[in-house]
Amino acid sequence: xxxxxxxxxxxxxxxxxxxxxxxxxxxxxxxxxxxxxxxxxxxxxxxxxxxxxxxxxxxxxxxxxxxxxxxxxxxxxxxxxxxxxxxxxxxxxxxxxxxxxxxxxxxxxxxxxxxxxxxxxxxxxxxxxxxxxxxxxxxxxxxxxxxxxxxxxxxxxxxxxxxxxxxxxxxxxxxxxxxxxxxxxxxxxxxxxxxxxxxxxxxxxxxxxxxxxxxxxxxxxxxxxxxxxxxxxxxxxxxxxxxxxxxxxxxxxxxxxxxxxxxxxxxxxxxxxxxxxxxxxxxxxxxxxxxxxxxxxxxxxxxxxxxxxxxxxxxxxxxxxxxxxxxxxxxxxxxxxxxxxxxxxxxxxxxxxxxxxxxxxxxxxxxxxxxxxxxxxxxxxxxxxxxxxxxxxxxxxxxxxxxxxxxxxxxxxxxxxxxxxxxx
Numbered sequence: 001x002x003x004x005x006x007x008x009x010x011x012x013x014x015x016x017x018x019x020x021x022x023x024x025x026x027x028x029x030x031x032x033x034x035x036x037x038x039x040x041x042x043x044x045x046x047x048x049x050x051x052x053x054x055x056x057x058x059x060x061x062x063x064x065x066x067x068x069x070x071x072x073x074x075x076x077x078x079x080x081x082x083x084x085x086x087x088x089x090x091x092x093x094x095x096x097x098x099x100x101x102x103x104x105x106x107x108x109x110x111x112x113x114x115x116x117x118x119x120x121x122x123x124x125x126x127x128x129x130x131x132x133x134x135x136x137x138x139x140x141x142x143x144x145x146x147x148x149x150x151x152x153x154x155x156x157x158x159x160x161x162x163x164x165x166x167x168x169x170x171x172x173x174x175x176x177x178x179x180x181x182x183x184x185x186x187x188x189x190x191x192x193x194x195x196x197x198x199x200x201x202x203x204x205x206x207x208x209x210x211x212x213x214x215x216x217x218x219x220x221x222x223x224x225x226x227x228x229x230x231x232x233x234x235x236x237x238x239x240x241x242x243x244x245x246x247x248x249x250x251x252x253x254x255x256x257x258x259x260x261x262x263x264x265x266x267x268x269x270x271x272x273x274x275x276x277x278x279x280x281x282x283x284x285x286x287x288x289x290x291x292x293x294x295x296x297x298x299x300x301x302x303x304x305x306x307x308x309x310x311x312x313x314x315x316x317x318x319x320x321x322x323x324x325x326x327x328x329x330x331x332x333x334x335x336x337x338x339x340x341x342x343x344x345x346x347x348x349x350x351x352x353x354x355x356x357x358x359x360x361x362x363x364x365x366x367x368x369x370x371x372x373x374x375x376x377x378x379x380x381x382x383x384x385x386x387x388x389x390x391x392x393x394x395x396x397x398x399x400x401x402x403x404x405x406x407x408x409x410x411x412x413x414x415x416x417x418x419x420x421x422x423x424x
Contacts (some may be wrong), residue, residue: 006120007127009136010173011072014167015146018079020043021164022102024148024273026095027199027256028266029157036256041384043099044253045377050103050210051176052373055208058108068112069179076172078105080165087161111209114198116179126197132286134201135164142277157266163284173220199365203352204345208369218363222371233416234355234364240409241348241368242375244304247402249313249379250395251337256316262326269412271335279335283342296347297414304407308400310336315396332366355417360365 003186064070082102089095117129147163202209221235230236259269291299313333356364379399387395 005132006132008116008120008175008178011070011171011178012113012133012136013140013143014170014174015076016137017165017167018083018109018171019142019144020107020141020273020277021144021160021167022079022083022086022106022147024256025143025157025160025164026267028260029086030092030095031257031260032157033092034092037254038384039092040257041380041387042251043095044249044383045380046096047099047103047119048249048380050100051107052208052369052377054104054107054256055110055369056213057104059111062111062115062196063210067118067181069175069181070201071108071112072179073172074169075108075211076103076175078102080168080172082108083161083165083168087158087165099172105294106207111181114201118195118198119203123195126195130197130201134204135281138277138284139280141158141276142281144211145270145274145277149267149274152265152267152270174348195198195287196350199353200346201421203349204342208373211364214363214370216232219368219370222367226367230416233413236409236413236416237352237355238367238371240406242371242414243402243406243409245372245375245405246379247311247399248307248337248341250399250402253383254387254392254395257387259330261392262330264326265358266332268327274328275331276334276338280338283339286302287292287342287346290343291350296350296412299347300351300410301407301414303340303347305340306336306345307340308403308407310334310340311396311400311403315393315400318393351384 026043030040030043044165058071064069078101082105083097086095089098113133117133118126121129121311144167148160151160151163190244221232222238224231225235225239231419256269257271264272294302314334352364354369381394383399386398
């Protein structure tokens with residue numbers, strides 16, 4: 001079996017510059033156009049919902065046609081057009097429509113990247129290549145934030161969309177040159193659920209994976225919990241994941257509007273994310289050692305602690321976040337969030353992988369993706385309304401309370417798993 005050349009990986013660098021750049025600049029641009037936290041939350045919810053639908057659609061397309069290069073080029077073209085559309089628009093409501101299109105087409109590269117990794121090297125090298133792609137992706141995110149930090153000193157927000165458009169164009173060119181569809185190697189997306197490394201990559205990058213069309217029956221493990229009984233403890237795991245991403249996305253949706261509300265400049269906001277990206281890149285190498293020392297279960301529980309504290313910091317420090325104190329306080333919060341997630345995403349993916357019974361991989365992964373997507377979507381929507389009526393402090397405290405619920409559910413899941421046999 002002839003394996004692919006691995007130069008295709010470099011399309012990830014400009015692609016991630018575009019993705020991270022847009023996710024950061026869009027909330028800033030909404031505020032620049034006169035919008036508030038409510039509009040930011042709606043756009044975030046629309047984009048996340050569209051991303052979930054896009055994950056399902058593009059996954060089916062790639063399984064049917066195996067046209068990885070065409071999908072990458074199509075994704076890059078539409079992301080480029082959306083970037084140009086945002087550059088020319090002066091109305092928040094137009095951004096709603098562009099966010100939906102952007103979410104749908106931007107996610108197209110996710111299943112392609114996962115399959116390219118698994119088709120490019122032998123199975124025993126998947127861990128190495130997934131790690132390489134993660135590093136390149138994180139570097140792209142870091143470059144995007146550095147460009148934004150420096151550029152904010154000289155330009156307003158609008159030219160940043162042109163930078164995103166150019167990056168997307170470069171990604172399109174690299175995809176056209178280096179991604180081949182005629183190598184004779186085709187792996188179905190369902191293989192991601194059979195690979196711990198593919199699953200870990202998917203979870204850590206917030207990708208939704210739907211190997212099959214879900215039915216109501218597939219959610220039976222969750223439904224039975226609301227009927228007062230447990231048919232399989234995996235239902236508790238699903239609920240714990242829902243609350244984890246629900247509470248986390250409340251924080252992330254509000255973060256940029258919160259910083260602007262505290263009179264941070266655009267450069268300060270980009271710098272905040274820059275330090276966050278550097279921290280995430282460093283923790284990438286440390287997280288496996290932490291998990292190896294404490295084990296997956298303890299690591300998952302311990303990762304909640306800095307996450308909960310990180311969400312509480314902006315709530316309890318609102319009264320003294322002035323002058324020189326504001327920046328270190330927010331940096332501390334942001335870095336604690338990514339440190340916690342780096343550990344959590346790795347440890348929880350290992351636990352989930354071990355919990356999937358043979359023959360049910362696609363179903364379990366699809367349900368987990370659906371639950372995660374609903375949590376992210378609901379977190380965005382509720383953030384806007386909650387902040388609008390009760391303020392940022394109440395919103396952050398509510399988000400921390402949701403994460404506490406997630407912590408309790410994970411502890412319940414681990415305790416129940418130890419004391420009961422699985423019923424599939």
